[in-house]
Amino acid sequence: xxxxxxxNRYRERMNSRILSAKNLNIKRFFALDTRAYDKGALDAKTKxxxxxxxxxxLRCNDCITYHVIRCTQEGITDxxxxxxxxxxxxxGGSITIPHIRKAVETLDECRQKRxxxxxxxx
Amino acid sequence: xxxxxxxNRYRERMNSRILSAKNLNIKRFFALDTRAYDKGALDAKTKxxxxxxxxxxLRCNDCITYHVIRCTQEGITDxxxxxxxxxxxxxGGSITIPHIRKAVETLDECRQKRxxxxxxxx
Amino acid sequence: xxxxxxxNRYRERMNSRILSAKNLNIKRFFALDTRAYDKGALDAKTKxxxxxxxxxxLRCNDCITYHVIRCTQEGITDxxxxxxxxxxxxxGGSITIPHIRKAVETLDECRQKRxxxxxxxx
Amino acid sequence: xxxxxxxNRYRERMNSRILSAKNLNIKRFFALDTRAYDKGALDAKTKxxxxxxxxxxLRCNDCITYHVIRCTQEGITDxxxxxxxxxxxxxGGSITIPHIRKAVETLDECRQKRxxxxxxxx
Amino acid sequence: xxxxxxxNRYRERMNSRILSAKNLNIKRFFALDTRAYDKGALDAKTKxxxxxxxxxxLRCNDCITYHVIRCTQEGITDxxxxxxxxxxxxxGGSITIPHIRKAVETLDECRQKRxxxxxxxx
Amino acid sequence: xxxxxxxNRYRERMNSRILSAKNLNIKRFFALDTRAYDKGALDAKTKxxxxxxxxxxLRCNDCITYHVIRCTQEGITDxxxxxxxxxxxxxGGSITIPHIRKAVETLDECRQKRxxxxxxxx
Numbered sequence: 001x002x003x004x005x006x007x008n009r010y011r012e013r014m015n016s017r018i019l020s021a022k023n024l025n026i027k028r029f030f031a032l033d034t035r036a037y038d039k040g041a042l043d044a045k046t047k048x049x050x051x052x053x054x055x056x057x058l059r060c061n062d063c064i065t066y067h068v069i070r071c072t073q074e075g076i077t078d079x080x081x082x083x084x085x086x087x088x089x090x091x092g093g094s095i096t097i098p099h100i101r102k103a104v105e106t107l108d109e110c111r112q113k114r115x116x117x118x119x120x121x122x
Numbered sequence: 123x124x125x126x127x128x129x130n131r132y133r134e135r136m137n138s139r140i141l142s143a144k145n146l147n148i149k150r151f152f153a154l155d156t157r158a159y160d161k162g163a164l165d166a167k168t169k170x171x172x173x174x175x176x177x178x179x180l181r182c183n184d185c186i187t188y189h190v191i192r193c194t195q196e197g198i199t200d201x202x203x204x205x206x207x208x209x210x211x212x213x214g215g216s217i218t219i220p221h222i223r224k225a226v227e228t229l230d231e232c233r234q235k236r237x238x239x240x241x242x243x244x
Numbered sequence: 245x246x247x248x249x250x251x252n253r254y255r256e257r258m259n260s261r262i263l264s265a266k267n268l269n270i271k272r273f274f275a276l277d278t279r280a281y282d283k284g285a286l287d288a289k290t291k292x293x294x295x296x297x298x299x300x301x302l303r304c305n306d307c308i309t310y311h312v313i314r315c316t317q318e319g320i321t322d323x324x325x326x327x328x329x330x331x332x333x334x335x336g337g338s339i340t341i342p343h344i345r346k347a348v349e350t351l352d353e354c355r356q357k358r359x360x361x362x363x364x365x366x
Numbered sequence: 367x368x369x370x371x372x373x374n375r376y377r378e379r380m381n382s383r384i385l386s387a388k389n390l391n392i393k394r395f396f397a398l399d400t401r402a403y404d405k406g407a408l409d410a411k412t413k414x415x416x417x418x419x420x421x422x423x424l425r426c427n428d429c430i431t432y433h434v435i436r437c438t439q440e441g442i443t444d445x446x447x448x449x450x451x452x453x454x455x456x457x458g459g460s461i462t463i464p465h466i467r468k469a470v471e472t473l474d475e476c477r478q479k480r481x482x483x484x485x486x487x488x
Numbered sequence: 489x490x491x492x493x494x495x496n497r498y499r500e501r502m503n504s505r506i507l508s509a510k511n512l513n514i515k516r517f518f519a520l521d522t523r524a525y526d527k528g529a530l531d532a533k534t535k536x537x538x539x540x541x542x543x544x545x546l547r548c549n550d551c552i553t554y555h556v557i558r559c560t561q562e563g564i565t566d567x568x569x570x571x572x573x574x575x576x577x578x579x580g581g582s583i584t585i586p587h588i589r590k591a592v593e594t595l596d597e598c599r600q601k602r603x604x605x606x607x608x609x610x
Numbered sequence: 611x612x613x614x615x616x617x618n619r620y621r622e623r624m625n626s627r628i629l630s631a632k633n634l635n636i637k638r639f640f641a642l643d644t645r646a647y648d649k650g651a652l653d654a655k656t657k658x659x660x661x662x663x664x665x666x667x668l669r670c671n672d673c674i675t676y677h678v679i680r681c682t683q684e685g686i687t688d689x690x691x692x693x694x695x696x697x698x699x700x701x702g703g704s705i706t707i708p709h710i711r712k713a714v715e716t717l718d719e720c721r722q723k724r725x726x727x728x729x730x731x732x
């Protein structure tokens with residue numbers, strides 16, 4: 001079972017459904033949401049870490065899954081990941097621990113998929 | 123009136139009072155809190171930005187004031203600051219706007235103080 | 245699989261269990277909770293929308309499911325629903341998006357059930 | 367002392383400062399925020415009540431002040447106001463009470479100002 | 489300046505105003521709120537500590553002030569107070585620290601007032 | 611299906627994974643988290659109730675499950691449990707109800723397991 005794949009499929013299906021609703025303001029919000037993480041004065045990895053820590057202290061598993069996937073795509077190291085998680089943990093308290101478990105689970109899944117892919121390519 | 127100076131004085135006085143209470147676990151938490159922002163795999167500026175965005179989405183003005191001061195000490199540019207604030211705004215919504223006002227007010231105060239200081243030194 | 249039916253069954257079973265516990269204050273709270281949405285100066289649809297938006301910014305899926313079902317019973321149109329969701333999205337930020345997905349999924353389920361029912365009645 | 371006037375002045379000054387920062391995404395967010403409350407399928411009074419209840423359960427005094435002022439401009443009655451506040455109270459709990467106090471204080475101030483104005487016009 | 493006295497006066501004035509509004513459900517909620525802390529299977533001190541920790545992790549200064557005053561009336565010791573605060577700190581994270589400062593300030597004020605009163609009685 | 615057993619297994623597996631990550635600060639936080647609930651001036655049952663109410667108003671199901679299990683191990687009575695839940699309900703509002711359902715479900719499961727165990731021992 002590939003949790004992040006399943007998550008992405010549901011996410012894309014429901015986003016299409018929402019954007020089909022002809023509410024222009026919601027469409028614009030979704031566009032702004034994407035643009036917020038584009039490289040600017042801050043690089044994409046830093047922005048995704050900001051999104052990840054914000055999602056962790058607000059305790060939103062779906063948002064965490066999304067930003068962990070993006071962080072690994074932008075080349076976050078394990079050390080960087082856990083330092084960011086530690087800030088979320090200190091700021092947000094033990095109440096964030098179940099969400100940190102989820103974040104680490106997704107990180108491991110992403111690392112595993114990359115390995116499998118690299119192995120296949122050889 | 124120097125808001126960040128007054129804030130720092132109250133903060134230090136009350137922290138001393140709390141640490142005098144002989145609750146060892148609280149003392150240890152305060153030590154961990156400080157250490158979380160030490161340079162590691164991530165540099166101090168990035169960590170302070172993570173703390174700032176976390177504080178903004180959780181809407182804690184005192185925490186915001188603290189991290190804005192620290193961010194300016196670590197050399198954050200205005201462009202970086204507003205990109206970080208934009209992520210907090212997108213993730214946390216319009217409910218964060220009063221806190222972003224506060225953050226910008228503190229930023230301006232820090233920039234102003236630095237100018238005055240530089241001017242005096244000449 | 246009928247998610248809102250399953251949800252209602254669990255909800256009713258556990259509410260009965262809680263109310264059987266002989267804690268008079270909890271019982272009174274549950275009664276007040278029901279009464280809050282009764283038609284008064286504001287009509288039932290407006291009140292259910294207030295409950296829906298409050299539940300969305302506080303990000304409680306079960307509460308969202310309940311109020312979406314009630315909103316459709318009170319005749320909310322799709323346009324009204326998405327305008328209410330847009331206010332939740334602007335106030336609460338992108339962190340509400342996973343919950344808006346859930347709300348839209350429940351809305352579609354309610355619309356579908358009504359259609360099936362109307363079809364059968366012919 | 368006119369609290370809502372002072373609030374509006376600070377709000378406008380800081381919003382100008384933020385919008386002067388040349389962060390296009392923040393500017394767009396502010397525009398979307400305004401547009402969310404425009405009359406559409408739902409009228410302006412209903413939308414302002416949705417914003418008020420969302421702000422109350424999220425416990426943001428500045429947002430509450432803003433929406434109470436707007437609600438009175440759109441002609442909310444006292445009965446409607448307290449029914450909306452009761453939903454915020456039931457959904458969000460006693461933790462919202464200090465914010466409901468603030469909301470009622472602002473309501474009374476708005477009613478008082480209108481009376482004074484009407485009296486002067488005679 | 490006596491902060492807890494001033495707080496109590498504002499609190500009582502606004503509560504009277506709210507209860508005068510003839511919204512029966514709000515009145516009943518206020519009654520339930522009072523009753524929740526009455527001695528039952530749990531004694532009043534334990535209940536006030538539960539209210540204090542809940543208020544601290546939800547970060548509501550007015551609620552914290554109220555429950556600290558009540559805790560000292562029920563005879564909480566300093567050691568008990570700081571152990572309860574430590575649980576709030578661990579569960580809720582560093583974001584609660586500004587509120588713990590407030591709680592400790594109120595505790596010291598309550599202790600000081602009692603001393604002054606005892607001294608005068610001699 | 612034994613929910614609390616399954617929960618404990620996942621919890622322990624992921625905690626081991628997190629602690630294997632060589633982030634010393636996270637390790638220290640986990641140690642502080644455990645120590646916070648050790649008997650001190652307040653007994654273990656009171657501390658677990660504080661943790662339970664904090665987790666309920668912050669609406670974290672995994673934390674609730676953990677503290678309900680611990681509360682039953684420390685001998686909480688049903689009456690005490692529901693009085694604590696009522697405080698969470700009053701402070702946190704109807705938004706906590708889905709989490710109170712979860713807490714009661716876990717309580718019943720713990721009581722049932724104890725009965726089965728006692729029966730087997732005879």
